[in-house]
Structure formats: C-alpha cells, structure tokens
Amino acid sequence: MPQLDLDSADDRRNALRKMLLIREFENRVSERFADNEIPGFVHLSQGQEAVAVGACGALDGDDYVTSTHRAHGHSLAKGLEADRLMAELYGKEAGYCGGRGGSMHVADLDTGMLGAQPIVGASVPLGTGAALTADLRDEDWMAIAFCGDGSTAAGQVHEAINLAATWGLPIAFVIENNQYSEGMVFDEQHNIEDLADMAGSYGIPGEIVDGQDVEAVNDVVTDARERALAGDGPTLIEAKTYRYRGHFEGDEEPYRSEDEVEEWQREHDPIDNYRERLLEEGVIDEATFEELRESVVEEIDAAVQFARDADEPDPDDAYDDVFAEPVDDVDRFRDRLRADGGGE
Amino acid sequence: MSGETERLSVREAIRSALREELLRDDDVFIMGQDEEDGGSFEVTAGLHDEFGFDRVRNTPISEAAQIGSGVGAAATGLRPVVNLSFSDFIGVCYDQVMNQAGKTRYMFGGASSVPMTIRAIEGAGLNAAAQHSGTVHSMVSHLPGIKAVAPGTPEAAKGLMKSAIRSDDPVVFFENKTIYERRGEVPVDDEFTVPLGEASVEQEGDDVTVVATQRLLGEALAATREFDDLGIEVIDPRSLYPLDTDTIVDSVEKTGRLVVADESPLSYGFHAEVFARSAEDAFWHLDAPLQRVGVPDTPIPFSPAQEDEVVPDADDVRRAIERTL
Numbered sequence: 001m002p003q004l005d006l007d008s009a010d011d012r013r014n015a016l017r018k019m020l021l022i023r024e025f026e027n028r029v030s031e032r033f034a035d036n037e038i039p040g041f042v043h044l045s046q047g048q049e050a051v052a053v054g055a056c057g058a059l060d061g062d063d064y065v066t067s068t069h070r071a072h073g074h075s076l077a078k079g080l081e082a083d084r085l086m087a088e089l090y091g092k093e094a095g096y097c098g099g100r101g102g103s104m105h106v107a108d109l110d111t112g113m114l115g116a117q118p119i120v121g122a123s124v125p126l127g128t129g130a131a132l133t134a135d136l137r138d139e140d141w142m143a144i145a146f147c148g149d150g151s152t153a154a155g156q157v158h159e160a161i162n163l164a165a166t167w168g169l170p171i172a173f174v175i176e177n178n179q180y181s182e183g184m185v186f187d188e189q190h191n192i193e194d195l196a197d198m199a200g201s202y203g204i205p206g207e208i209v210d211g212q213d214v215e216a217v218n219d220v221v222t223d224a225r226e227r228a229l230a231g232d233g234p235t236l237i238e239a240k241t242y243r244y245r246g247h248f249e250g251d252e253e254p255y256r257s258e259d260e261v262e263e264w265q266r267e268h269d270p271i272d273n274y275r276e277r278l279l280e281e282g283v284i285d286e287a288t289f290e291e292l293r294e295s296v297v298e299e300i301d302a303a304v305q306f307a308r309d310a311d312e313p314d315p316d317d318a319y320d321d322v323f324a325e326p327v328d329d330v331d332r333f334r335d336r337l338r339a340d341g342g343g344e
Numbered sequence: 345m346s347g348e349t350e351r352l353s354v355r356e357a358i359r360s361a362l363r364e365e366l367l368r369d370d371d372v373f374i375m376g377q378d379e380e381d382g383g384s385f386e387v388t389a390g391l392h393d394e395f396g397f398d399r400v401r402n403t404p405i406s407e408a409a410q411i412g413s414g415v416g417a418a419a420t421g422l423r424p425v426v427n428l429s430f431s432d433f434i435g436v437c438y439d440q441v442m443n444q445a446g447k448t449r450y451m452f453g454g455a456s457s458v459p460m461t462i463r464a465i466e467g468a469g470l471n472a473a474a475q476h477s478g479t480v481h482s483m484v485s486h487l488p489g490i491k492a493v494a495p496g497t498p499e500a501a502k503g504l505m506k507s508a509i510r511s512d513d514p515v516v517f518f519e520n521k522t523i524y525e526r527r528g529e530v531p532v533d534d535e536f537t538v539p540l541g542e543a544s545v546e547q548e549g550d551d552v553t554v555v556a557t558q559r560l561l562g563e564a565l566a567a568t569r570e571f572d573d574l575g576i577e578v579i580d581p582r583s584l585y586p587l588d589t590d591t592i593v594d595s596v597e598k599t600g601r602l603v604v605a606d607e608s609p610l611s612y613g614f615h616a617e618v619f620a621r622s623a624e625d626a627f628w629h630l631d632a633p634l635q636r637v638g639v640p641d642t643p644i645p646f647s648p649a650q651e652d653e654v655v656p657d658a659d660d661v662r663r664a665i666e667r668t669l
Contacts, residue, residue, distance in 0.1 A: 064420065097453035105451040114419060115452060119443050125409050126444065129416020129424075136373060136398055136422060143416075156440070159409035166404060321454035322489055324512035327541060327586035336624070 002222065003079070004057030006215050009283045013292065015057060015214050016278060019049040019271045020296045022073045025082055026245075028300050029072065029089060029103075033249050037308075038089050042103045043118075045073040047244040050270035051176050052077040054217025055144060055239075058225055062141040064114045066127040069104050070176075070243075071116035074146055079111045082299055083306035092310035099313045100321070114143075121154030123147050124173060128160040131171035131234075142170035142228040144221070150181025152195050161236065165202040170228035172221060172235045176211060178243040183255045196238040204234050211241030212270040242268065348532045355524040357498035358387050361505035362425065364534050366395050369423060372509055374400045375410060376427025376463070384429045384465055385524055407433050411440035411462065415514075418460040419448060423509055431464035431518065432478040445514040446489035460515075461508040466494075467520040467559060467607060468644040468655040477644035477651075479558075479606075481518045482613035485584040491540055492584040494518040496561030498528040500582045503538025511540060518584075520558035520607070541586035545595070549575030552601040552665055555592055555618050557581060560605040560637065560656065567661040576665065584614060592618060593625040600631035601668040605661050610638040635664040 004011045026044045033042050045052065052073035056065065059078070067074040075085055080096060088095025089103050096108045107115035114130055117123040127145030134141050151157050152175060164171050175195050179186045192198075199206025205227070209220045217239055224235035242264045246253045278284045284292070319334050320326075352360065365372050374388060380402045382389035392400040403410050407428060414424040428434060434441060441462065448458050464484075468477040485492040491513050495501040501519070508515035530536075538544075547565060551574045556564035561580045568576040577595050581588060596602050602622055604615040615636035622634070637656045645651050 066416070095453075097451065097455060100453040101451045107452040107455050109419075109452075109455055114416070115448065115456075117444075119439055122412065122439070122444060125412025125440065126416040126419070128409065129413035129418070130420045132413055132417045133420040133422050136417075156408035156412055159404070159406035160413060163404060163406055163409045163413060321450050323491070324449060324454075324457045324459075325540075327491075328589070329586045332589065 001060055002058050003060070004218065006057070006218050012278055012283050013288070015053050016271070016274055016284070017292045017296060018053045018077055019214065019274065020293060021082065021299065022049045022052065022076050023271060024296045024300045025076060025086070025303070026072055028304055030245070030249055032304065039091055040102050042089065042249045043070045043247065044245040044249065045070045045243065047264065047270070048176055048178055048211065048241045049073055050214040050274070051174065051211045051217055051239045051241055054214040055174050055221045057218050058221035059112070059144065060141065061112060064112045064127065064130045064141070064143040066114045066123040066130070066143065066145045067116045068120070068123055068146055068148055068151070069116065069118035070148070071106055072103070075106050075113055075116070078113045080106070080108050080113055082303040086303040086307040087310045090307040090310065091313070092307055093313040094306070094310040098317070121147065121151040121157045124151065124157045125160035127171055128164045128169060131164060131169035132167070134170050135167065140229065142172070142225055144172050144174055146174050146176060148181070149175060149177040149179065149186060149195060150189065152198065153181070153189055161202050161234070164234045165204045168231065168233035172224035172228060172237055174221065175236070175238045176241055177238050178241050180243065180247065180255070182247045183251070185255060194238060196236060199236040202236070204236055206236045206238070208238050208240065211239030212268045212273060214270060214274055349529040350532050351527055352498045352502070352530045353525050353527050354498050354501045354519070355385065355387055357502035357530050358505050358519065359389065359391070361502045362388060363391060363394070365506055365509040366391065366399055368534070371421060372423045372425065373398065374425045374427065375403050375414070377403060377405055377429055379427055383427050385521060388427070407437040408440055411437040412444060414460045414462070415440060415444040415448060415458055418458045419456040423459045425461045425463065425509060427463045429465060430476045431466045431480045432475045434464060434480055434484070441484065441490065441516070442487050446487045450489055457512040458514045459512045462514070462516045463519060464516055465519050465521050467522050468651055469522040469559070471646060471648050471651060473646035474643035479608045479639070481584055482608045484516050485614065489514070491515040491586065492518065493540065493582060494520070494557050494584055495582050496523070496556070496558050496580045498526065499530045500538055500544060500580060502530050503536055504540070504582060506537045507540050510537070515540065518558070523559050523562065526562060538582060541583045541588055543579050543581045543583070543588035543591040545577060545591065546580050547576065547578040549577040549599070551575045551599055552577070552603065552668055553592070553595040553599045554578045554603045554605060554661065554665065555581060556605040556661070557614070558607060560607060560661065563656070563658040564605050564661045566658040567665065570662055571665065587617065587621065589621045589625065593622060596622045596626040597629040600629050602630070603635045603637065603661065603664045603668060605637040605656065605664070607656065608638050609641045610636055611641050613638065632668040635667050637661050637664045
C-alpha cells in the first residue's frame, strides 16, 4: 500500500503536513547550523518539498529510496523520524547512524532509506543495485533513485540507467531539476532543455512533472511504480523545481539574484500553493492549517531538544563498523596510537 | 593438508569455488563483461550454461555501474561477485570501490553490510602493455573498509574465493593472469576455505624470510633452490588486508633478514607495508637492510624486451636474498 492516497482528504492533509515538517526541520537546521550547534556541512532542500513528499508518498514501506547530499526531505518523506534525524545531524549517538554519517550520509534500511550519497550521481547505481535485488528475488517492491540535474552530467548516472533499462529493473529515476548544479546554472551544464529527453536514449519512458505540485509528482511516480512492479522496467522522471537556499549553508550565491529566489517563493511555493488548493477545495480551513503548522513546530522543537539532550557517541566506537567481520589491524593501530613511550 | 585432494590449476580452483558457492547460496550471483561466455581468461567457463542468466550474467561495459549496482544489491541482501576483468580498469570505478563499497557500512553506523566480491585480474608478462598488465592491489589494500586477497597457489585461490563470497564485507580478489595454469593440490571438500587474513608458510627456514605474492611466490621458491646451505622461509601472505602480521613478524624475529617480492610498483606499496610492520614489531631482531623486489615505478612497457627488463623474476629475488647476507 502506498504511503499516501491523495484521493483521501486525510492523506492530502498528511501530505501538506509532511511538507510543512520538512520546511520547518530545515528552517531549524539552518538556524542551528548558523549558531555552530550543528557541525560539518549541510545542504537544504527548501523549495523542493513536493518532490520528496509526492514521490515517497507513492511508495510502500518495503520500497527503497537512494538519495543525494540534499537528503533531509527524502528522509522525512520516506518515514524517518525528525528527532533521530536531527540527532544524526548533531552527530549524536541517538541518530540513525549513531552520529557516524551526519547530514550527508543518513540511512535507515528499516524505513527503506538506503542512504544519502553526497558523491554526485552515486545514488543512481546504488538504487539500480537495490532494484536488481528485487528483480532477482522476484520481490514485490521497487526502488527510487533520487538525483539532481547536476548528476546527469556524471558518467555513472548514464551507466546505471542504461543497465537498469537493459535489464528491465523495477526502479524510477527521479531527477530533481532545481536548475543549479552547485553554483552553476543549468545552461552551463547541459545542451538540452528537458532532462527527460535522456529517456529516449535508454529506451525507457521519460516524464516531465511540475515538481512544485505534490499531487502531480505523486501521480507520475505512482504510474512509474505500477510499471516497475508489472515488470515493465524503469521510468525516468524529471521534476522541475527550485531550491531556495544555496548549494550549501553559507553559500553566498553570487550566481543568482534575490529577485529570482523571491519570485519562486512568491509564485511557485509548493506548500503555499497546496495550502491554497486544499482551502479552496474545502479539505482544510484556516484553523486546521494553523493546527497542522503548530503541530509541526512542536514536533521540530522536540526534535531539536532530543538532539541537544542526546549523548555524544563514545569515541571508542570510532573503531567499530569498519567491517562486519572485524580485523586485528584496526585494533593494532588503535593500540599503537594510544601507546606511551618509555616501554621496552 | 589432510584429507582427499585433487590437482587443480588456479583457474580451475577459482571456477570450482564459484560453482560451489553458486550451488550453496541462492543469493550469490556473478556479473561482468562476457561472463556468459566464460569471462576473462575462461575462468567462469560453463557457469552460465549451468546456472542461467539470473545467476551468471553479462553486463554492459560499465564498470562504475557494475560496482555501484553491486554495492546496492549487496546492501539489500544479495552476494554479488562482480568481475572487473583487468585490474587496470579500476580507475573508472574507483569511486564505487573507495566511497561506496568501502565506506557504506561505516558511514551508516553498521546499518548495512556490503557482502560483495570484486574479481580483478593483475600482472605483467603477456605483452599486454601498460593498461592491461598492472598490479594495483596496493592502492586497493590502502582503502579503509576493503579487504583484499591475492593468492599465489590453487589451494589459496579456491579457499580464499569461498571466504570472500561468504564474507559480509567487500573483498577484492586479485588474480594474477600468468599463474592461471599453475597447478597444485586442493582439498576436495565443499566446506574447505582459507580464512581472510591468514598467511601460509610455503617453505620453512631459519636464515632469511621472503614474503612473496602471486607469481613471485613461484619465482621466490625457485630462487631459494640456488642457496644450498641457507634456510629460507617463504611466506605467501595470501591476504593483503587484513595482513597476517604475526606470521610475518614471527618469521622475521627468527631470521633477522627480510625480502618482500610483489609485482606492485615499489613506491608506497605492499613492500613498504610489510617493512613498516616488521620495523614496528621486530626492529631489534633485524640483522640486515630490508630488500624489496617489484616493478621499479614504471608503467608496464609493451615491447617484450622492455617488459622483461622491468618485471621481476626468480633471478631478481635471488639477488635480493644475496643482498641480505
């Protein structure tokens, strides 16, 4: 059963709430990062929430997703809890990876989140491999590989889509075209207007969808999933979208104007537009929306508190999980590192 | 070796291990270029006919997708054996080996394993020139999260391939293409394995230790026959990582003299690693400068005359032993 049935009023509200949750989660990540409370690098997906929620909403719990460096939205949309995700960003033991991965390497296989992959393009072969497992075991699940427009200039992306197409694997490639590859505009990177046109070279269907419309995304991914599970192979989906924040937090964004960003926020915001639609169609009223918004703020407040209160991981655990079957070498070098002089 | 044995070539030993593991575990499958027709050097000949496309399949010439999708398949429950073919090709999929196969388990806090075997064919001697003759295992053994093996005998080849496939970790299995026809006794037992990280003392001796890999194991054993009055201990490390430091150090403590023979380029490689561990743990037992035999930091040239010049053989090992005396 897909996570969201957007014919039902309840699930339309759930979709709106999930987008609000991602937005608020990342608002707080931005603030906590600016205050040096969250270490490392973070990349926000604000503006792209409808792609994550629409696509993951079409999936069942057994389906896998692979993601990119911009993975908070996909993670929350797939079903990861905000508190443990926040704790991971804080590098805390209660995080999904025990603090080992951070924002760029979140995974939770139980929820079907097979991993964020900040090597641009790496999500695509990885997702293809998951789909190969489904195919070889004749399983009733599929995979989605999220990737950005920038990744479509990378060789491994084309290799993997060609492989998946050739073998007819159950996967959808969801390209989030947010129009910028790091600090480079789309035209500098590609000689085609629509990345969906790539599909023709693999002999698979290519779909363009308005990535600011959660229901449109949900529809196209639902169709792709049906094709995948029917044994009809992969679909390539280009979701036209936009990111509000820089490539990374702290990016001064010399490559675009504030006016451009403001226009997208004003005209094409996936949350505002869906809210208007649900108000017009009587699915929510203003009071319901306020309740949703407040519940989201409470949830994220609690997530931040959870992350702050969580324990730091034991430094000794840095030597664990290098291998499933540990080797003496790691321990030998650890002990050597710690040994004092003055011995034999 | 106890129990029944059979005489196999390295090629037959690897094929036998692959076949037994395909029979043993439905999650094991093989993919690579031309694998349906026996793959590189006929190692997998007959397996596609026996097991079919689901278990033994061709891939496009897409090394990045082969290794990358292998990681995805392994992380979701299968045990892929991916044939990279010539090890020089690792350059086009190094990211997938280094950043995906090697780091996935660690980054994700142990949430997933990558039980994948990557076969990579190494070695000079066939006049295959610079991009089909390399020995790259030092730069793979250097990567955190990756296990690497490089057997020199049929017994080690079979036992290590079975261990690699059964391992829940990514293992790169290096095959030297010039010893596929090397023959030796191999136990006839479906459960025979060689543990990862366990060296083999191929010849015992008290005077000099020679650690030799792959083709140079045979060359080293041949070289020792020229020293009638000298006890030369020859060790096949078999696994490059984890490395059986104790077996090597015990031997060096006994002999005080060490030669490392490995076909890697000499700088920053396997030789240096064995030296470092010996110096760390057996420094006060050393009686002579350490000697290493390998390729003197050149790519492999095509011309047979030049290839013979840079690629070491038994005579080079003999002279290295003499330099320790």
